Amino acid sequence: MKGRDVKPGPALSRYVTGIRPYDAVSSLDKIAAKPEQTPFKLDWNESTIPPSPTVIAAINRFLSNSHHLNWYPDLYSRRLLVALGEYVGISPDHLLVTNGSDDALELVCKTYLDPDDQVVVPSPTYTHFLVFAGARGAQILNVYAENPFVHNLDGILRAIHYTTKLVYLVNPNNPTGLMYSEEDVRTLLTAAPNALVIVDEAYYEFAGKSVAHLVQEYTNLVVTRTFSKSFGIAGLRIGYAIGAPELIEDLKRVFNPKSVNVLGQVAAEAALGDKDYLKAYVDEVTDAKVQMVNYFRRRGLQCRTTPANYVLLRIHDPRRFCALLEHEGVYIRDRSSMRQMQHYVRISVGTIAQTEEILNRIGRVLDKMPYAVS
Numbered sequence: 001m002k003g004r005d006v007k008p009g010p011a012l013s014r015y016v017t018g019i020r021p022y023d024a025v026s027s028l029d030k031i032a033a034k035p036e037q038t039p040f041k042l043d044w045n046e047s048t049i050p051p052s053p054t055v056i057a058a059i060n061r062f063l064s065n066s067h068h069l070n071w072y073p074d075l076y077s078r079r080l081l082v083a084l085g086e087y088v089g090i091s092p093d094h095l096l097v098t099n100g101s102d103d104a105l106e107l108v109c110k111t112y113l114d115p116d117d118q119v120v121v122p123s124p125t126y127t128h129f130l131v132f133a134g135a136r137g138a139q140i141l142n143v144y145a146e147n148p149f150v151h152n153l154d155g156i157l158r159a160i161h162y163t164t165k166l167v168y169l170v171n172p173n174n175p176t177g178l179m180y181s182e183e184d185v186r187t188l189l190t191a192a193p194n195a196l197v198i199v200d201e202a203y204y205e206f207a208g209k210s211v212a213h214l215v216q217e218y219t220n221l222v223v224t225r226t227f228s229k230s231f232g233i234a235g236l237r238i239g240y241a242i243g244a245p246e247l248i249e250d251l252k253r254v255f256n257p258k259s260v261n262v263l264g265q266v267a268a269e270a271a272l273g274d275k276d277y278l279k280a281y282v283d284e285v286t287d288a289k290v291q292m293v294n295y296f297r298r299r300g301l302q303c304r305t306t307p308a309n310y311v312l313l314r315i316h317d318p319r320r321f322c323a324l325l326e327h328e329g330v331y332i333r334d335r336s337s338m339r340q341m342q343h344y345v346r347i348s349v350g351t352i353a354q355t356e357e358i359l360n361r362i363g364r365v366l367d368k369m370p371y372a373v374s
């Protein structure tokens with residue numbers, strides 16, 4: 001047909017042409033293909049258990065009103081905001097509930113970035129943010145230390161100039177687990193008064209440390225968090241931003257107030273009401289991390305723990321290891337193609353009982369392959 005190889009439709013934004021669709025390798029299809037096997041989905045750091053029974057009860061109650069799905073959600077999640085204010089220990093005008101914390105990250109980029117703005121990103125890190133910044137035409141300056149597991153505050157400070165617009169710090173970092181102290185974050189905030197510093201605390205509940213309270217002191221700080229990891233509602237997409245009230249108002253300029261779904265709002269509010277469940281899960285993960293790391297070390301492997309809900313394992317042939325584990329119904333994340341992450345796989349950690357079974361399955365795979373890294 002004439003003109004068949006001419007790409008139809010409007011031209012892409014010039015900032016998007018260099019970005020390829022996110023190669024989302026979720027294990028969900030593979031899990032669905034093997035209904036007879038109990039799966040362990042350890043590739044995206046979600047919670048490994050369902051949310052609190054209180055959450056399920058709240059969703060069921062909510063659904064029993066026949067109108068609750070055909071109406072739009074509560075704009076700005078006002079009920080959830082009140083519960084969240086208590087949880088964070090800050091007044092609700094410092095908070096914005098978003099459609100997952102990815103949405104908060106994207107919103108910050110949409111609100112603050114112009115083409116060619118400079119964004120400083122300590123790396124390797126959570127790559128999704130790079131798409132949001134890249135799509136705004138920003139110049140991304142990845143800052144690599146010689147050793148990705150060693151703090152590099154000086155390197156980050158050297159990369160920051162008076163023209164720097166954003167600094168994106170994941171704390172604790174995904175995948176390295178590196179965690180910067182409150183003092184370090186204060187140093188960054190002071191060194192970059194013209195820049196907005198994003199501290200991504202997706203793994204806050206596991207790490208137990210936060211810089212969120214600093215938003216009352218620094219107007220150039222925004223902290224993002226999520227209900228996807230420790231609260232067990234990744235599928236309902238709830239995240240939030242914490243910042244000075246003026247900053248939250250600025251984010252609302254482009255925020256779509258209808259974008260946070262009703263079931264997510266109800267579930268998140270209920271989840272905040274069951275702190276015992278949250279604590280029990282976080283404590284289990286903390287113990288299970290030790291169990292996992294000790295197991296690998298006993299087998300002579302290098303395994304790094306992190307303050308989050310995952311460990312990093314160094315293995316000879318990550319691709320084969322992951323493939324063999326898939327046969328066992330264990331789905332982990334091969335991170336070896338990332339710069340400085342050669343040989344590393346990332347494994348999410350769940351409960352003690354789950355970890356026992358996971359390690360049985362991993363043991364069977366290790367028995368079949370040479371795994372030492374030369």
Ligand SMILES: Cc1ncc(COP(=O)(O)O)c(C=O)c1O
Binds near residue numbers: 044102174237238239
């Ligand atoms: C560092 C980091 N930030 C943000 C996210 C996204 O979380 P959410 O489900 O809230 O969009 C993830 C998920 O893996 C993450 O690791």
